[in-house]
Amino acid sequence: MQTWKLKGVYMKYQSEQLKNFSKQIDYVIQNYTHHKFKSSQLNTIVAGGLGGSGIGARIAKVLFFDKLSLPIEVISDYILPAYVNKKSLVVLSSYSGNTEETLALFDEAIIRESKIICITTGGKLKERAEANGVKVYSAEPGFQPRMALGYPLTTLILLLGELCNLDFKSQLKSISEKVSKYENYINDGKNLFEPYAKVIGKKFVFVADQYTEPIALRTCQQIQENAKGEAFYIVVPESNHNVIETYYGSFNTNFVLLHTNKHPRVKLRFDFLRSHFKTKQYTFTEHIVENFNFETCFETIFRFDWFSLWLADAKKQNSIGIANINALKKLLDEN
16 A cells, blocks of 8 residues: 655644544553443533534544433533533533633533533643542643544543443554554545545535534534635535525535435435535545444544645645634633
């Protein structure tokens, strides 16, 4: 298999961080300790976090869709739902530990006397957790949050597994070993990118099903931050009841059909979209995640992360810089 060489001054920075995905998984496995909460003690789970720290919860929610009997809600805002109470488990993730929305959720969870778990490298979140006797799962510092997904996602899988009386360490170790061979995924990312190499100025729209929805969101976030490109996602079947009515004229859009074929009726809908897009000559590719599970989910995320870096390189964008985000944070800190 040919391995693509990394070129230019752009990918080399983020690629070094992304290569550590397997090491992040290993770190969590080696340092995980039991939280000792029981599902019988709980009536709901609320996971709070934003951006690179919040996406892990959305992915974990899908992975536990058929395993956990408790409802899981993901909040990326300042306020907890009214139903959160003493029987709620609130899991808060902030890589820096200083995300103001997540800190607000922590303070509210304390007031409501909820059970709380935190995932962070430190900062104010760790300080407040330790001051209130709240369990903290640590992540290693030195990454940009969007390049540190291995920490919250692996931690959430283990702690939710504990609530199901299931141990997923062996599966996660197998996944870590597989993605440690990152050259294969760099090449996969390049292959995913190639059909779009001549249309990099267009926005990306991912068409997902319920299982791939968080992967589509993750990839959009990576395209937005790394490649400074517009990227959005829609979900079938809901989008077939509204968005499909816009598919008549031409678009300045690259479409990606990203789905699992798990439900036969949803598969029919993707069959229609594929045929329609061909007829309209829309720019699109299709990526089907066969046998959707922990392993295929991690692998798909990893491939599309590399896709975002290849796109950043092609657009000559510095994938590290986040000038607008930093300007917003400065404004928030000053007010």
